[in-house]
Amino acid sequence: xxxxxxxxxxxxxxxxxxxxxxxxxxxxxxxxxxxxxxxxxxxxxxxxxxxxxxxxxxxxxxxxxxxxxxxxxxxxxxxxxxxxxxxxxxxxxxxxxxxxxxxxxxxxxxxxxxxxxxxxxxxxxxxxxxxxxxxxxxxxxxxxxxxxxxxxxxxxxxxxxxxxxxxxxxxxxxxxxxxxxxxxxxxxxxxxxxxxxxxxxxxxxxxxxxxxxxxxxxxxxxxxxxxxxxxxxxxxxxxxxxxxxxxxxxxxxxxxxxxxxxxxxxxxxxxxxxxxxxxxxxxxxxxxxxxxxxxxxxxxxxxxxxxxxxxxxxxxxxxxxxxxxxxxxxxxxxxxxxxxxxxxxxxxxxxxxxxxxxxxxxxxxxxxxxxxxxxxxxxxxxxxxxxx
Amino acid sequence: xxxxxxxxxxxxxxxxxxxxxxxxxxxxxxxxxxxxxxxxxxxxxxxxxxxxxxxxxxxxxxxxxxxxxxxxxxxxxxxxxxxxxxxxxxxxxxxxxxxxxxxxxxxxxxxxxxxxxxxxxxxxxxxxxxxxxxxxxxxxxxxxxxxxxxxxxxxxxxxxxxxxxxxxxxxxxxxxxxxxxxxxxxxxxxxxxxxxxxxxxxxxxxxxxxxxxxxxxxxxxxxxxxxxxxxxxxxxxxxxxxxxxxxxxxx
Ligand SMILES: Cc1cc2nc3c(=O)[nH]c(=O)nc-3n(C[C@H](O)[C@H](O)[C@H](O)COP(=O)(O)OP(=O)(O)OC[C@H]3O[C@@H](n4cnc5c(N)ncnc54)[C@H](O)[C@@H]3O)c2cc1C
Numbered sequence: 001x002x003x004x005x006x007x008x009x010x011x012x013x014x015x016x017x018x019x020x021x022x023x024x025x026x027x028x029x030x031x032x033x034x035x036x037x038x039x040x041x042x043x044x045x046x047x048x049x050x051x052x053x054x055x056x057x058x059x060x061x062x063x064x065x066x067x068x069x070x071x072x073x074x075x076x077x078x079x080x081x082x083x084x085x086x087x088x089x090x091x092x093x094x095x096x097x098x099x100x101x102x103x104x105x106x107x108x109x110x111x112x113x114x115x116x117x118x119x120x121x122x123x124x125x126x127x128x129x130x131x132x133x134x135x136x137x138x139x140x141x142x143x144x145x146x147x148x149x150x151x152x153x154x155x156x157x158x159x160x161x162x163x164x165x166x167x168x169x170x171x172x173x174x175x176x177x178x179x180x181x182x183x184x185x186x187x188x189x190x191x192x193x194x195x196x197x198x199x200x201x202x203x204x205x206x207x208x209x210x211x212x213x214x215x216x217x218x219x220x221x222x223x224x225x226x227x228x229x230x231x232x233x234x235x236x237x238x239x240x241x242x243x244x245x246x247x248x249x250x251x252x253x254x255x256x257x258x259x260x261x262x263x264x265x266x267x268x269x270x271x272x273x274x275x276x277x278x279x280x281x282x283x284x285x286x287x288x289x290x291x292x293x294x295x296x297x298x299x300x301x302x303x304x305x306x307x308x309x310x311x312x313x314x315x316x317x318x319x320x321x322x323x324x325x326x327x328x329x330x331x332x333x334x335x336x337x338x339x340x341x342x343x344x345x346x347x348x349x350x351x352x353x354x355x356x357x358x359x360x361x362x363x364x365x366x367x368x369x370x371x372x373x374x375x376x377x378x379x380x381x382x383x384x385x386x387x388x
Numbered sequence: 389x390x391x392x393x394x395x396x397x398x399x400x401x402x403x404x405x406x407x408x409x410x411x412x413x414x415x416x417x418x419x420x421x422x423x424x425x426x427x428x429x430x431x432x433x434x435x436x437x438x439x440x441x442x443x444x445x446x447x448x449x450x451x452x453x454x455x456x457x458x459x460x461x462x463x464x465x466x467x468x469x470x471x472x473x474x475x476x477x478x479x480x481x482x483x484x485x486x487x488x489x490x491x492x493x494x495x496x497x498x499x500x501x502x503x504x505x506x507x508x509x510x511x512x513x514x515x516x517x518x519x520x521x522x523x524x525x526x527x528x529x530x531x532x533x534x535x536x537x538x539x540x541x542x543x544x545x546x547x548x549x550x551x552x553x554x555x556x557x558x559x560x561x562x563x564x565x566x567x568x569x570x571x572x573x574x575x576x577x578x579x580x581x582x583x584x585x586x587x588x589x590x591x592x593x594x595x596x597x598x599x600x601x602x603x604x605x606x607x608x609x610x611x612x613x614x615x616x617x618x619x620x621x622x623x624x625x626x627x628x629x630x631x632x633x634x635x636x637x638x639x
Pocket of ligand 1: 091124125126127128132133134135157158159160161203206211361364365366367368369370371374
């Protein structure tokens with residue numbers, strides 16, 4: 001068993017780390033305050049080919065493996081890239097594009113993937129609704145077939161990239177009576193009649209990513225924009241993509257664990273109290289050790305989950321365990337990082353407070369911790385919970 | 389035509405922190421000097437305009453084998469390297485000899501490019517020394533290059549004027565930092581970089597004796613002391629007064 005990255009993975013890691021450290025991290029305070037997706041950064045991503053990471057080369061992407069993708073997200077956040085912008089970027093590269101990569105037909109791929117890969121278009125993923133979160137199979141948004149098109153009606157909630165997206169992958173019920181098996185997935189362009197961006201949402205953190213509602217009011221979607229067959233939206237498209245989402249976007253938080261550790265260790269070496277750098281105090285040392293352990297374990301779980309998926313096997317247990325652990329580690333790590341920084345830790349300038357604000361989402365998005373814990377319990381005990 | 393670019397590995401200066409006035413080099417990754425990256429970009433643009441191969445040459449410690457991937461990812465086609473951990477802090481004359489030997493192994497050379505100075509010592513000597521060793525013409529302070537069959541038209545940026553010269557190829561050109569903006573390697577280029585050819589030599593292969601006295605020994609490198617003072621002012625007038633008192637501005 002070899003835990004080291006291949007030459008190629010290492011080089012991707014180093015390039016991203018260096019770029020993030022030199023050009024992105026120095027501007028994270030500004031990104032956090034402006035609460036806008038930094039388009040200047042997106043322009044650089046376009047130049048560097050960072051917009052179509054897992055899109056196959058024949059459609060203009062880089063054709064990366066999941067492990068390579070995770071390595072890039074981890075490297076960026078470890079170097080201090082803000083979780084918000086990483087989330088917006090990651091959403092585009094995964095749930096905003098992969099449904100077409102994995103479930104699109106040749107025409108859909110040819111039409112949409114090159115634009116997503118070049119970064120000309122930004123993608124988003126519309127599953128959650130105001131009244132439908134964890135119970136995502138019961139979407140209330142409807143799609144009614146009318147000849148050669150569908151008419152979509154309903155509101156989607158908490159949509160990452162909502163305000164900036166040119167293309168949305170949307171889940172809507174084509175047959176409500178069939179529950180999960182009555183949900184279909186559609187590729188919807190922003191310019192389709194009846195599509196509009198609803199309220200922009202004001203969040204605790206993740207400020208580099210913009211979140212909004214997306215509203216479908218008699219939105220006309222051509223039949224050829226349906227992914228797979230009617231009724232396969234949740235069971236096939238959703239199921240496949242959510243596992244990738246769990247596996248990949250979490251890498252951003254893994255990287256953040258490394259960033260928290262680096263900032264805290266540096267600070268502890270520089271800050272002197274009672275005539276000694278505080279790193280000499282046992283309680284600080286112990287906290288740092290646990291922060292590093294959390295980072296390392298999360299990274300190993302990431303390698304395990306991603307390499308299993310890359311080997312062609314499904315890894316629901318590996319991906320879910322990885323997400324649960326990293327979610328909990330993120331809360332601890334951000335809190336300890338602030339603790340080590342003392343009062344300065346609460347000041348925006350010192351940057352660790354942002355980790356605390358950004359940490360919570362990983363326990364909520366793409367399956368809450370409770371829902372995922374139940375999933376793991378089922379997988380490892382082959383039993384079901386009394387309730388639910 | 390082969391376009392050769394000499395690049396020197398140095399610590400990533402953007403990541404060097406200062407503690408107690410000393411630079412902290414621990415954990416700072418290696419990269420190439422920033423003007424060397426301009427030289428590489430120049431080579432890539434020449435290749436895009438007229439074809440050919442871009443070959444990076446470099447001499448340095450074992451880490452160089454990794455660092456060079458940065459240049460290969462940026463678009464260089466091939467690398468010729470001398471690797472030896474004894475090559476830390478070598479002096480310009482030694483670098484020039486090593487690199488000249490590397491260059492002799494490359495056929496069909498059109499242009500040999502250098503940055504005007506390296507990112508660490510900025511001696512600016514290696515380019516001219518190599519031209520001397522190889523008996524080639526050398527043009528410095530280059531801010532523009534135009535290819536013309538077997539010659540190049542080169543613009544030199546001098547203190548208060550520009551000079552345009554023609555030089556027969558092969559020639560050594562040392563270029564200025566403002567000649568271009570180096571590209572950031574794209575993901576697809578990075579994926580290709582690992583497979584590009586690298587010729588690796590050792591110091592013995594070159595037949596050079598690295599004597600201890602050919603090393604530069606740094607006696608001290610101290611960051612200038614920052615005198616920080618905080619003064620609170622209520623309005624513009626007070627600010628002007630304070631700046632005058634501090635001697636920052638004069639009437
Ligand atoms: C910043 C942000 C970005 C997002 N981006 C997107 C996006 O791009 N696209 C998208 O579709 N969605 C997105 N989401 C939505 C996200 O996936 C949902 O918030 C998440 O699935 C949880 O749904 P909910 O918020 O409605 O919580 P609910 O499902 O209402 O849960 C409330 C609480 O009840 C618990 N709970 C629910 N069911 C059970 C159960 N069976 N057993 C035990 N406990 C349970 C939950 O764990 C939670 O603690 C985003 C959310 C946020 C905050």
